[in-house]
Amino acid sequence: MPWLPVAIFLAVCIGLILIRVFLGPTHPDRLVGLDTLNTVVVVSMVILGAAFNEVIYIDVAIVYALLSFVTTLFIAKYIEKGKF
Amino acid sequence: MISFLATTVFVFLIYLVLTTASGDLFLWSREELIIGAVFSIILGAITRNMFFKRNLRMLNPKRWFLFFVYVVGPFFWGMAKANIDVAYRVITGRINPGIVKISPKLKTDLGITMLANSITLTPGTLSVDIDEKTNDLYVHWINVKKEALEKMPRDYKYVCGKFPDWVRRVAE
Amino acid sequence: MALDIITYILIAIGCFFNILAVVGLLRFPDVYTRLHAGTKCTTFGSIFLILAVVIQSINVWVTEGIISSPQSVLTIHALIALVAILLTNPTSAHAMSRAAHRSGVKPAKAVTDDLEKEKT
Structure with a gap:
């Protein structure tokens, strides 16, 4: 199964999203780029776990998804109020 | 207990x-x-x-069954249509955005949470803010239709179809 | 064999929606429309990619005839990761759009803005 080409494709997607994170004219734009990047990273971790048949990669992906959710909420709160 | x-x-x-x-x-x-x-x-x-919170009505298995039917049936279908619609807008760049206010008249927190998440994942709509006193939702809509702008608050059948009825059946 | 073809189709759909999310993120004019692309398309694409992983595990069961332990654990954990994505993605989109609107970013080319009218 072509898991490794899919993972490379997702890595290219991550590179293209990084353009938006660097360019983004306002802070919410950068945050949107970061959130999209987190989702793609979780999916590529699952794909790599299937490619190498390692369960531990997918466990890392679950924890990464929940932690990135908390990170996004905190940065959004910071943008909303200007302080934590 | x-x-x-x-x-x-x-x-x-x-x-x-x-x-x-x-x-x-x-x-x-x-x-x-x-x-x-x-x-x-x-x-x-x-x-x-x-x-x-305060009551135990979500322990009823009939509500779980209705929730499952809702997720597999109308929700997934709406999500598929939404993504094809967004694909069309991404490729052609034809957008007509705006923020509209809808009042679905839901009472409980769980119901309004489910409705807001459903709206975010379905056709061209994204819930932006909520009025916590009256449970009105402010929805960013990527392709505002003319006939929905006639009266205030906007009719929710243009924005999210039959989702409020389903949510009322599941969560209230 | 048929399951192989289904896996290829699911991978193609998932990759298509992911690249669509990237193009939308780079092309749309303001924060809210970028959120449309970045949230919805990646959620849909990840559903199909993770379903491809699940179908491939079923394919291994069918061809080898045994339920091997690492393969089934991998499938269940991939489904849990999918549920985590599905639960957290709309919530963070909501938080981001609310933060953007309260910090004063106006929707570009908007025909109406009820939230702005209510505040004034």
């Missing part, structure tokens, strides 16, 4: 799913079962008032 028991059982089930195939006692090893039971009792004692 019922809320404590239900929270404990729920947390223990999640723990069991996460540690499947770790041993030979059915599918789990004995140590995993013991430590999972201890942690789920502690968590159930701490979070019993957060998980169930």
